Amino acid sequence: MKADQINIVRWFRDAAPYINQHRDKTFVVYFSGAAIASRGFDNLIHDLAILHALGVRLVLVYGARTQIDDRIHLENIIPYFAHGLRITDDKSLGPVIEAVGRLRVIIEARLSLSLANTPMSGSRIRVCSGNFITARPLGVINGIDYHHTGEVRKVQTDAIESQLAAGQCVLLSPLGYSPTGEVFNLNAEEVATRTAIALGASKLILMNDKPLPEDFPAQLTPAQIDELLLADQFPGMLATHLRNARTAIADGVQRCHIIDHELDGSLLLELFTRDGAGTLISAHAFEGMRQATINDVGGILELIEPLEQQGLLVRRSREQLELEIAHFTVIERDGKIIACAALYPYTAEKAGEIACVAVHPDYRQDRRGERLVEYLEKEARLQRLKYLFVLSTQTMHWFMEQGYQPASLDDLPVERASLYNYQRQSKIFIKHL
Ligand SMILES: CC(C)(COP(=O)(O)OP(=O)(O)OC[C@H]1O[C@@H](n2cnc3c(N)ncnc32)[C@H](O)[C@@H]1OP(=O)(O)O)[C@@H](O)C(=O)NCCC(=O)NCCS
Numbered sequence: 001m002k003a004d005q006i007n008i009v010r011w012f013r014d015a016a017p018y019i020n021q022h023r024d025k026t027f028v029v030y031f032s033g034a035a036i037a038s039r040g041f042d043n044l045i046h047d048l049a050i051l052h053a054l055g056v057r058l059v060l061v062y063g064a065r066t067q068i069d070d071r072i073h074l075e076n077i078i079p080y081f082a083h084g085l086r087i088t089d090d091k092s093l094g095p096v097i098e099a100v101g102r103l104r105v106i107i108e109a110r111l112s113l114s115l116a117n118t119p120m121s122g123s124r125i126r127v128c129s130g131n132f133i134t135a136r137p138l139g140v141i142n143g144i145d146y147h148h149t150g151e152v153r154k155v156q157t158d159a160i161e162s163q164l165a166a167g168q169c170v171l172l173s174p175l176g177y178s179p180t181g182e183v184f185n186l187n188a189e190e191v192a193t194r195t196a197i198a199l200g201a202s203k204l205i206l207m208n209d210k211p212l213p214e215d216f217p218a219q220l221t222p223a224q225i226d227e228l229l230l231a232d233q234f235p236g237m238l239a240t241h242l243r244n245a246r247t248a249i250a251d252g253v254q255r256c257h258i259i260d261h262e263l264d265g266s267l268l269l270e271l272f273t274r275d276g277a278g279t280l281i282s283a284h285a286f287e288g289m290r291q292a293t294i295n296d297v298g299g300i301l302e303l304i305e306p307l308e309q310q311g312l313l314v315r316r317s318r319e320q321l322e323l324e325i326a327h328f329t330v331i332e333r334d335g336k337i338i339a340c341a342a343l344y345p346y347t348a349e350k351a352g353e354i355a356c357v358a359v360h361p362d363y364r365q366d367r368r369g370e371r372l373v374e375y376l377e378k379e380a381r382l383q384r385l386k387y388l389f390v391l392s393t394q395t396m397h398w399f400m401e402q403g404y405q406p407a408s409l410d411d412l413p414v415e416r417a418s419l420y421n422y423q424r425q426s427k428i429f430i431k432h433l
Contacts, residue, residue: 015272022271023055025202026164030192032237033066034209035261036103044207045110046119047267048169053123057164059195061172062107063188064100071095084240085138088148088185096148096185100173104129107171128168132156133191135176135184150176150184152191155198193244197251204248205270206241207261208278213238218279219286222246245281256281274334289375292328292340297321299337300328304358312394313356314424328356329375331368338363341372343379343388349413350386352376357395373402381433388433389416391426404429 001009029048035041052058068086072079072095080087088096111127113120134154138146153176163170172195174188189206196204213234217224225246228234234242238258245256259266259278269277280286292300300321307313316324324342331339338360344353354376359368380388389412390399396406407430409417420426 014274018272019054022051022202024057026057026059026199027051027203027205028059028061028192028196028199028201029205029207029267030061030063030189031207031261032063032188032209033068033099033103034063035207036062036106037066038262040262040264042110043264044261044267045107045113047265049111049120049123049125050268051271052125052169058169059160059164059172059199059201060107060169061188061192061195062103062174064096064103064174067099067103068092068096071099082141082144082146085146085149085187086185087144087146090147093148093183093185097175097183100175104171104173111169111171126166126168127171128163129171129173130159131177132160132170132172133176133186133195135178135186137178137182137184148183148185150178150186152176152186152194153178155195157198160195160199189240189244193248196248196253200252202254204245204253204256205267206244206256206258207267208241208258209237209261211260211262212258212279216279218276220245220279220281221285222249222281222283225281242281249281249283254282274336287331287333287338289329289331289371292325292330294322294325296328296330296332296337296340297325299332300330300340303337303340303360304356307358313358314421316356329372329379331359331372333363339368339372341369341376343376345380345383345385346413346416347383350384351413352380352383352385352388353416354388354390357390369398370402377431377433386433387430389428389430391420391424391428393424393426396427396429399429402431404431 031044035044048058048060069079072092075095077091077095079092108127111125114123115121132155133152134156135150136153137150160170172191174186174191176184176186178184192206193204225242229239229242241258245258248256257270257278257280259270263277266277297318301318304313304316308315327342327344329341330337339358341357342355344355346352354373357369357372377388389407390404392399407428409420409428411430412428
């Protein structure tokens with residue numbers, strides 16, 4: 001098989017758990033007017049069509065600020081904003097409705113494409129737009145009259161759910177209607193966030209107009225978002241995404257993703273690869289270290305078997321691992337065990353053995369090994385152990401860098417020394433705590 005064929009097969013297999021995971025789940029996806037006007041928009045539509053074909057229940061929410069600005073400019077109307085919101089007076093309401101309506105038609109048309117030789121070939125997406133969002137006026141705030149600018153009063157979840165259940169993709173605009181029959185110009189991102197919350201969506205996906213800053217974290221919890229917002233480092237759209245993501249997570253949306261729409265394929269990379277391409281916000285850390293449980297045995301075996309075959313780790317059977325699982329600490333990343341280490345105490349000698357330290361090859365050189373060993377050392381101190389030892393054949397220098405010193409068989413607890421494997425000829429290292 002050729003290298004690129006092998007890569008395709010590997011990629012497909014790696015994506016399979018995500019395909020299963022996302023099927024029948026509700027994703028609310030927000031993209032701005034600028035994204036619609038960009039050259040990459042067709043590709044984004046193709047990627048959304050793939051999600052639809054894979055059984056994701058899609059609610060798309062679009063913004064229209066760029067197109068409304070153009071329209072208002074064309075009509076020589078002076079735009080007014082207050083606190084980042086457009087003041088939609090009587091004069092600008094018409095252009096707002098026209099710009100938003102036009103975009104709806106454009107998006108529906110793109111979603112209908114099913115020409116041969118395009119990624120949409122064979123796709124059949126039925127799109128549905130309607131009066132799903134009930135709005136109310138923002139009113140007069142601090143003496144500023146927002147006129148036809150409004151906020152979400154209610155999301156008609158039953159109506160949206162029945163469309164999704166019928167296999168339709170729901171398209172929401174930034175316009176809402178009041179029970180008095182008026183039209184209100186809404187903030188599209190608020191529409192997306194409130195809709196995701198009301199539907200109890202699995203995901204709220206917020207497409208950012210610019211590449212995310214290089215040092216922007218790949219995962220965030222709500223507490224970390226608070227810290228970032230406090231530092232006021234990310235003004236503008238990104239800060240708005242962060243605020244909305246935090247609100248959505250606090251109100252029950254499982255995960256939020258902030259993705260750069262300019263990066264071609266970013267949506268697919270984010271949803272079908274473990275490392276993603278944007279920022280994931282979830283209530284609990286995406287990756288974390290914890291004590292292993294019996295349910296981790298399969299994951300640990302998968303991690304250590306290749307290393308056992310290379311002779312780096314001593315072979316352990318499933319049964320042995322099940323018996324010893326309480327000694328193991330693991331790092332789990334998005335449901336997969338990517339690192340492990342074990343601490344075996346010899347209480348009488350106040351000693352402990354560190355063993356089976358392993359980090360998945362894709363996740364090395366990021367201090368995970370070091371953090372695991374540090375964690376076990378802390379554990380050992382809590383258990384009042386006086387020193388730790390390790391037997392290693394090829395990782396001696398790594399342990400020396402963690403502060404372990406060469407030692408001899410006589411330094412081991414007698415019980416452990418009697419089990420020393422003379423064939424393996426491991427080197428012994430010790431660290432006093
Ligand atoms: C050893 C191991 C746990 C380190 O995990 P890690 O998360 O990459 O470790 P860290 O990020 O804390 O440290 C990485 C550093 O250690 C170095 N390192 C990795 N393996 C090493 C080895 N065998 N000997 C010396 N240095 C080593 C790396 O080169 C890197 O150094 P650099 O940053 O200067 O390039 C990982 O490489 C592994 O799983 N190896 C195979 C299993 C094994 O040998 N386990 C020990 C058995 S007791």
